[in-house]
Amino acid sequence: MTPGWITTTLLDNDAPGGWAVARSREGFLHDTNGPLFPREWLKRQDLAVFAEHGIGHLDGEPVYLLELNAPAQVPGCSWQGLRGFMLQGDHTLYKVLGYAAQIGTWAREHRFCGSCGQAMVQVPRERAMYCQACDLRSYPRISPSMIVLVTRGDDILLARSPRFVTGVYSTLAGFAEPGESAEDCLIREVREEVQVEVKNIQYMGSQCWPFPHSMMLGFHAEYASGDIVPQADEIEDAQWFNIHELPPLPASRSIARYLIDLYLARRLGHAEPVLPG
Ligand SMILES: NC(=O)C1=CN([C@@H]2O[C@H](COP(=O)(O)OP(=O)(O)OC[C@H]3O[C@@H](n4cnc5c(N)ncnc54)[C@H](O)[C@@H]3O)[C@@H](O)[C@H]2O)C=CC1
Numbered sequence: 168m169t170p171g172w173i174t175t176t177l178l179d180n181d182a183p184g185g186w187a188v189a190r191s192r193e194g195f196l197h198d199t200n201g202p203l204f205p206r207e208w209l210k211r212q213d214l215a216v217f218a219e220h221g222i223g224h225l226d227g228e229p230v231y232l233l234e235l236n237a238p239a240q241v242p243g244c245s246w247q248g249l250r251g252f253m254l255q256g257d258h259t260l261y262k263v264l265g266y267a268a269q270i271g272t273w274a275r276e277h278r279f280c281g282s283c284g285q286a287m288v289q290v291p292r293e294r295a296m297y298c299q300a301c302d303l304r305s306y307p308r309i310s311p312s313m314i315v316l317v318t319r320g321d322d323i324l325l326a327r328s329p330r331f332v333t334g335v336y337s338t339l340a341g342f343a344e345p346g347e348s349a350e351d352c353l354i355r356e357v358r359e360e361v362q363v364e365v366k367n368i369q370y371m372g373s374q375c376w377p378f379p380h381s382m383m384l385g386f387h388a389e390y391a392s393g394d395i396v397p398q399a400d401e402i403e404d405a406q407w408f409n410i411h412e413l414p415p416l417p418a419s420r421s422i423a424r425y426l427i428d429l430y431l432a433r434r435l436g437h438a439e440p441v442l443p444g
């Protein structure tokens with residue numbers, strides 16, 4: 168048995184047993200034991216199953232996703248969004264659900280060929296949808312996004328999007344565009360969002376962000392020039408904050424928080440945080 172969570176395998180839907188998670192537009196089904204249910208039990212419930220996907224192994228046991236058309240009422244159970252599982256509870260289980268959500272969304276959105284419109288089929292032994300007419304394969308979608316902590320000595324540049332929880336400020340982020348390197352994207356996004364120029368760009372680490380399919384590439388950069396001018400609509404407010412007077416910050420498992428905590432730790436000589444994968 169290999170401990171932990173391994174996502175690589177496709178599983179045989181006809182084989183009995185294993186664990187299952189159920190997902191609807193309301194999130195994942197869970198009870199007091201969490202979101203993993205014995206698969207045979209879950210399949211006996213009155214669920215509008217749209218698709219079933221083998222998604223991996225947890226501590227050697229196969230795990231399946233039941234993708235539902237609508238959230239069902241199951242006695243003793245309720246529904247919770249992926250974000251709730253990210254904010255609290257077991258990190259490995261959150262990884263299982265994050266992967267399940269990405270596979271479920273991708274398979275649902277690739278039922279038909281984007282080129283000819285014909286129905287696509289799941290490729291055996293590969294995580295891909297296939298159109299026979301076009302010989303076209305579609306793989307799970309991942310969107311590279313850059314995220315950066317810009318610093319100027321004891322001051323760090325944080326901003327608020329109108330979508331954030333009230334009061335919370337975070338690092339700048341944005342999706343990479345075709346033709347860009349991560350560093351090009353960083354320079355463009357910082358310019359667009361606050362009209363600041365940066366230098367000494369350093370890659371710090373990456374994190375899967377399954378909301379819905381980002382791959383966050385985390386950087387540190389030093390301030391070079393410019394006064395903050397927040398981008399209309401996208402950025403509600405942006406400021407330099409002294410590291411001793413910080414506003415409410417993003418969730419502790421986010422790479423945004425890691426970039427901030429790592430800078431503080433290095434600046435203040437504290438133990439360095441670990442980036443949750
Ligand atoms: N893990 C973390 O700590 C953090 C993660 N993020 C994530 O980073 C990602 C990018 O951040 P934003 O500031 O929202 O991006 P952004 O600055 O590029 O602006 C968002 C806009 O980009 C466009 N867009 C949406 N999806 C896209 C895609 N797949 N490719 C290209 N453009 C797209 C839309 O017009 C959207 O309004 C988001 O998924 C966000 O949730 C953001 C902050 C912290």
Ligand SMILES: [Mg+2]
Pocket residue numbers: 339340341360
């Ligand atoms: Mg942004």
Ligand SMILES: [Zn+2]
Pocket residue numbers: 280281282283284285298299300301302303
């Ligand atoms: Zn096609």
